[in-house]
Amino acid sequence: MRDDCIFCKIANGEIPSATLYEDEDFRVILDLGPASKGHALILPKEHYKDLCELDDAVAAKVLPLAGKMGRAMKKALHFDGFNLVQNNGEAAGQTVMHFHMHMIPRYANGPQMVLWNPGKLDDTEKTEIIEKVKKELE
Numbered sequence: 001m002r003d004d005c006i007f008c009k010i011a012n013g014e015i016p017s018a019t020l021y022e023d024e025d026f027r028v029i030l031d032l033g034p035a036s037k038g039h040a041l042i043l044p045k046e047h048y049k050d051l052c053e054l055d056d057a058v059a060a061k062v063l064p065l066a067g068k069m070g071r072a073m074k075k076a077l078h079f080d081g082f083n084l085v086q087n088n089g090e091a092a093g094q095t096v097m098h099f100h101m102h103m104i105p106r107y108a109n110g111p112q113m114v115l116w117n118p119g120k121l122d123d124t125e126k127t128e129i130i131e132k133v134k135k136e137l138e
């Protein structure tokens with residue numbers, strides 16, 4: 001737990017939050033600035049800056065928890081779908097440097113959200129990307 005990290009304090013109950021769920025590893029809270037009704041954040045109680053630093057055992061519990069929350073919240077809030085969004089790094093929109101997963105309910109009648117505008121994948125770039133990434137994975 002980091003003294004200078006707001007999500008450490010929230011996850012560990014030092015700062016009160018609108019908590020939907022808590023277990024020994026996680027706290028799920030409502031986002032202060034919701035993108036839609038029910039926008040929630042899954043916070044591990046341990047501090048990890050982002051997904052690249054996340055412990056594998058904690059990571060293995062995140063998706064099952066997101067599924068459990070999704071099922072319960074869908075029944076409770078009657079949304080039509082939801083997005084899991086997880087930002088890594090400032091350039092990706094991460095503003096709180098403590099790993100978290102957004103659960104953003106989506107309703108057929110909005111609000112509308114565009115997560116990205118699709119571009120085009122050209123063959124040269126495709127080959128270059130594949131070669132470079134595979135090399136780093138070796």
Ligand code: 5GP
Nearest residue numbers: 006017029030031032033087093094095096
């Ligand atoms: P990020 O942009 O880092 O992926 O997401 C950070 C999210 O945390 C934002 O959606 C923001 O509204 C939310 N947030 C920031 N500070 C607080 C806080 O103190 N309490 C709660 N509940 N949400 C927060």
Ligand code: ZN
Nearest residue numbers: 005008047098
């Ligand atoms: Zn933290």
